[in-house]
Amino acid sequence: MNYSALLRSAVVALTRNKTRSLLTILGITIGIAAVICVVAIGKAGQARVEKQLNNLGDNFVWIEAGGRAVNGIRTGTHDTTTLTAADAVAIKNQVSLIKAVSPNVDDPIHVVYGNQNWHTSYRGVSPEYFDIKRWVIEQGAVFSQDDVDRATDVCVLGRSVRGQLFGVEDPVGKVIRVNGLPFKVVGTLQPKGLSLSGQDQDDTVIMPYTTAQKKIKGVSWLDDILCSAVSFDSVKTAGQEAAAILRDRHHLRPEEEDDFNIRNPEDVIQAQLDASKTLTVLLIAVASISLLVGGIGIMNVMLVSVTERTREIGVRVAVGAPEEAIRLQFLGESVMLSLVGGAAGVLAGIGGSYLVGRTLQWPLELSPDAVLVAAFFSVAVGVFFGYYPALKASRLDPIDALRYE
Numbered sequence: 001m002n003y004s005a006l007l008r009s010a011v012v013a014l015t016r017n018k019t020r021s022l023l024t025i026l027g028i029t030i031g032i033a034a035v036i037c038v039v040a041i042g043k044a045g046q047a048r049v050e051k052q053l054n055n056l057g058d059n060f061v062w063i064e065a066g067g068r069a070v071n072g073i074r075t076g077t078h079d080t081t082t083l084t085a086a087d088a089v090a091i092k093n094q095v096s097l098i099k100a101v102s103p104n105v106d107d108p109i110h111v112v113y114g115n116q117n118w119h120t121s122y123r124g125v126s127p128e129y130f131d132i133k134r135w136v137i138e139q140g141a142v143f144s145q146d147d148v149d150r151a152t153d154v155c156v157l158g159r160s161v162r163g164q165l166f167g168v169e170d171p172v173g174k175v176i177r178v179n180g181l182p183f184k185v186v187g188t189l190q191p192k193g194l195s196l197s198g199q200d201q202d203d204t205v206i207m208p209y210t211t212a213q214k215k216i217k218g219v220s221w222l223d224d225i226l227c228s229a230v231s232f233d234s235v236k237t238a239g240q241e242a243a244a245i246l247r248d249r250h251h252l253r254p255e256e257e258d259d260f261n262i263r264n265p266e267d268v269i270q271a272q273l274d275a276s277k278t279l280t281v282l283l284i285a286v287a288s289i290s291l292l293v294g295g296i297g298i299m300n301v302m303l304v305s306v307t308e309r310t311r312e313i314g315v316r317v318a319v320g321a322p323e324e325a326i327r328l329q330f331l332g333e334s335v336m337l338s339l340v341g342g343a344a345g346v347l348a349g350i351g352g353s354y355l356v357g358r359t360l361q362w363p364l365e366l367s368p369d370a371v372l373v374a375a376f377f378s379v380a381v382g383v384f385f386g387y388y389p390a391l392k393a394s395r396l397d398p399i400d401a402l403r404y405e
Contacts, residue, residue, distance in 0.1 A: 014333060024301045025341040027294030028381065032345025032374045033352055034287035039370035040353035042280025044362045051193075057133045061098065061227035061239050062263040063091075063246070080259045081221040082250050085209070088225045094245055097230050097238035102129035104224035105212040111205060112177040113165040120161050122178065122205040124212025125226070132228040135206075140172040140187030143208055151210040155183045158202040159191040178205065179216060239264070291377060294341065295385040302334050302389035313393055327394040334386020335379060342378025346371055 014021045065083045085103050092101040105124035110117065123129070130142050143154045155178065162171055171185045183205075192201040213219055229238040239262040246260055306313070313326060350366060357364030 011336065014336060020301060020304075021337065024294075024297050024337050025344065027297040028291070028338050028341025028378055029294075029345040029348055031287065031291030031294045032342050032378055033348035034290050035284060035374050035377075036346065036349025036366070036370055037352045037356060038280070038283040038287045040349075040364045040366050041356060041362075042276070042283060044357065044364045045276045046280070048362070057226070057228065058100075058131060059229035059232050059235050060132065061229050061235055061242065063225040063227065063239075063242060064261040064263055065221070065223055066258055066260045081219070082259050083222045083225060083246075084220070085222060087246060087249055088222070090245055090249060091225060091227065091242045095238055095241045097234045097241060098227045099230050100128040100132050100228040102126040102132055102226045103209045103222045104129070104226050105209050105217055105219070106223055107212075107217055109179050109205065109216065111161065111165065113171075113174065116165045118161060118164040120203050120205060122155075122207060122212060122216065124207050124209035124216070126209060128228075129206070129226060132226050135192070136190040138188045138190045139170065140185070143186055148208040148210050151214050152208060153181060153183045153211060153215070154186045155205050155207040156187040156189060157185055158189050158204040158206075160200055160203040161205055162188050178207075181215060183207065236264070291381060295338075295381040298334050298337050298382060299385040299389060301337070302330060302386055303392070305333070306330065306389050306393045309393075323394040327390045330390035330393045331383065331386050334389065335382035338378045338382025338386075342375055345378065346375060349374065 063083070066080050088101045088103045091098060102125045106121060108119065109122045110119055112118075126148055127142050127145055129135075130137070137156075138159075140156070142156060143152065146152075147154055155176070157165075157171060165171065165176060166174070171188060174185050175182050176185060177183070189202070189206075195201050207216075209222070225242075227238065227242065229235045243258065243260070243262055247258065250259055252259065316326065349371070353364050353366055356362075
């Protein structure tokens with residue numbers, strides 16, 4: 001079989017009715033472009049949720065000071081004063097599923113450098129906090145355990161606070177005033193962006209928790225104990241074991257409620273991730289319907305073409321053309337339609353993905369697998385929906401075909 005002749009024959013046949021061919025191609029183009037765009041948007045959405053999950057921390061276990069029961073009414077969180085640094089040490093030593101622990105004290109503060117000032121919040125933590133929360137140092141270094149032991153007046157700045165106080169100036173080694181007290185800046189952090197709740201994670205000042213307790217907040221208790229489990233699967237179990245230790249240390253009777261809370265924010269984000277994946281699959285299924293409609297359009301056009309060219313088919317058969325040649329001729333035309341539509345759809349899908357990405361300001365990444373699968377399906381649609389018209393054409397009775405008006 002001369003495939004170049006088959007290609008020329010398909011092109012000639014399709015250009016006889018340009019409008020009809022273009023409309024058929026458009027159906028395939030829209031289907032392929034829709035699939036590529038949907039996959040790109042779905043992957044971008046999943047990447048954003050996965051980034052939030054990663055920003056939570058390294059297998060994050062969050063123990064929060066609880067509320068009191070006043071006249072039978074719970075007062076909320078951070079109202080108890082029973083969470084202490086000794087509790088953090090006990091959890092680190094007794095829970096084998098927890099590999100790192102950091103006490104945490106936080107509150108709003110006012111910071112000043114020169115003639116610049118900013119209202120932000122601080123976190124008093126231990127050096128392990130930076131690994132637990134996956135903070136990366138941009139300049140300088142984190143404070144040491146010796147700084148914690150001596151309650152040194154040092155701090156590390158988030159990107160937002162650094163920008164407000166220093167602009168483009170290097171803050172490392174400079175002294176800022178935190179609620180009126182001088183603090184030396186020992187490091188700055190790489191930006192993290194917004195948290196799950198929409199708060200700016202970079203709008204923070206981080207200092208030793210002992211410094212925060214003694215010189216800023218004036219307390220001996222903790223607001224939170226932040227922990228890192230040995231694996232993601234052990235987060236829940238580690239939290240339960242930590243809760244049992246805290247109940248024992250706080251001398252809570254079985255009928256008494258916890259005076260602390262075990263928070264699992266990763267459950268919310270994991271649910272969002274699962275929902276995002278499900279929605280992406282649903283959207284791909286919906287977009288694939290347009291491919292099906294485009295395929296039906298190809299079948300319809302090819303059936304019309306077979307009817308219009310019945311006499312031509314009869315002549316070819318009468319002069320000795322085999323059934324296979326007739327079948328390949330019409331199958332080639334349907335594949336040509338789907339190939340052109342598929343190529344146009346890939347280009348439209350790539351362009352549409354970048355356009356949506358710029359509009360939503362999402363870092364969209366095209367999936368090479370999605371492009372390859374879309375191209376494969378464009379060929380498959382042409383073969384699948386073109387086979388029946390081609391088979392019908394090859395089985396026409398030559399005498400009836402020649403008599404057809």
